[in-house]
Amino acid sequence: MSTKQLFSVAIDGPCGAGKSTIARALARQAGALYLDTGAMYRAVGLAALRQDIPLSNEAAVTRLCDELQVDVRYEAGEQHIYLGDEDVSEQIRAPEISAAASRVSAYPGVRRRLVDMQRAIGRGCSIVMDGRDIGTKVLPDATLKIYLLADPAVRARRRYLELQQKGLPDTYEMVYQALLARDHDDMTRAASPLARAEDAIELDTTHLNLEESVSRALELLSHRLEGRI
Numbered sequence: 001m002s003t004k005q006l007f008s009v010a011i012d013g014p015c016g017a018g019k020s021t022i023a024r025a026l027a028r029q030a031g032a033l034y035l036d037t038g039a040m041y042r043a044v045g046l047a048a049l050r051q052d053i054p055l056s057n058e059a060a061v062t063r064l065c066d067e068l069q070v071d072v073r074y075e076a077g078e079q080h081i082y083l084g085d086e087d088v089s090e091q092i093r094a095p096e097i098s099a100a101a102s103r104v105s106a107y108p109g110v111r112r113r114l115v116d117m118q119r120a121i122g123r124g125c126s127i128v129m130d131g132r133d134i135g136t137k138v139l140p141d142a143t144l145k146i147y148l149l150a151d152p153a154v155r156a157r158r159r160y161l162e163l164q165q166k167g168l169p170d171t172y173e174m175v176y177q178a179l180l181a182r183d184h185d186d187m188t189r190a191a192s193p194l195a196r197a198e199d200a201i202e203l204d205t206t207h208l209n210l211e212e213s214v215s216r217a218l219e220l221l222s223h224r225l226e227g228r229i
Contacts, residue, residue: 005225007032007126008141010134011217013148014194015098015182016155018205018213019130022148025214027128028077030221035072035121037131037138038101039081040114042092043070045100047083055103062109070114072121095163095170095178102182105132106189132186135197144224145200146217154206155179201229 009032011023020036027034044065045055053060071082080089091097104110118129118138129138135145150158156176163170170178186194196202201220205213223229 005126006124007143007221007225008122008139009128009217009221010139010142010145010197010200011128011130011148012132012135012145012194012196012200013130014132014155014186015179016152016159017148017150018158018210019148021210022205022213022217023128023130024079025210026217026221029214029218030126030128032126032128033074033121034079035118035127035129036079037114037118037129037134039079039089039092040070040072040117041101041105041110042097043081043083043088044068044104044110044114046088046092046097048104049096049100055100058107058109061104062107065104065107065110065113070117072117093166094168095175098182099178102185102189106185106191108191111137111191132194133192135200136195137192140197144221145197146220147196147200147202148213149202149204150206152176152179152183 009026011019013019024034047068048055048061048064051064053064055061069084073080073082080087081092082088115138122129131138135142156172156179159179160172160175163175203216220229
């Protein structure tokens with residue numbers, strides 16, 4: 001698929017629904033830039049843990065975020081997250097960083113700075129962003145909004161297999177419980193909780209493989225650009 005019309009796609013949903021993988025593939029096939037916004041919050045969480053800043057200390061975490069140099073760079077077509085000059089794209093995928101990201105993303109000051117960065121990246125280009133408040137807060141006027149979901153057990157299994165491939169020792173039960181806790185934190189936080197935008201199209205990936213999920217998302221985008229939905 002290729003189009004000269006600029007567009008934006010907001011993909012939201014809970015942990016493990018396939019947001020990043022589907023968004024990345026959709027952007028590639030649609031000729032757009034891809035931005036994994038969750039990786040930016042993970043970078044802040046990683047920095048807080050490294051500096052022994054209590055995640056419960058909102059003022060300290062917000063100060064840290066204001067001082068951090070968080071960069072999004074694209075190398076060989078892939079997004080990389082940098083803290084200063086260090087590429088932390090692999091380090092931010094650890095389970096403890098996922099939990100830390102959920103904590104720091106609850107703070108309005110952190111969200112304000114990163115949302116400003118995300119909007120700046122998306123200006124003047126076609127872009128696909130995924131996260132938990134893209135359609136509701138970051139890109140409220142997105143061309144297309146998709147809300148991904150899947151059964152929690154299926155989401156946990158996907159995440160478990162991903163961690164196994166990376167050689168991490170987490171058990172399925174550990175991953176499943178962490179996922180449920182992340183869902184609760186994301187949906188109940190005061191600042192920009194995970195929620196489906198009113199005009200988002202729901203896409204359940206429970207019984208879809210990656211190819212089928214991307215195909216469905218691409219079809220939705222094509223129909224929207226053609227004015228068919």
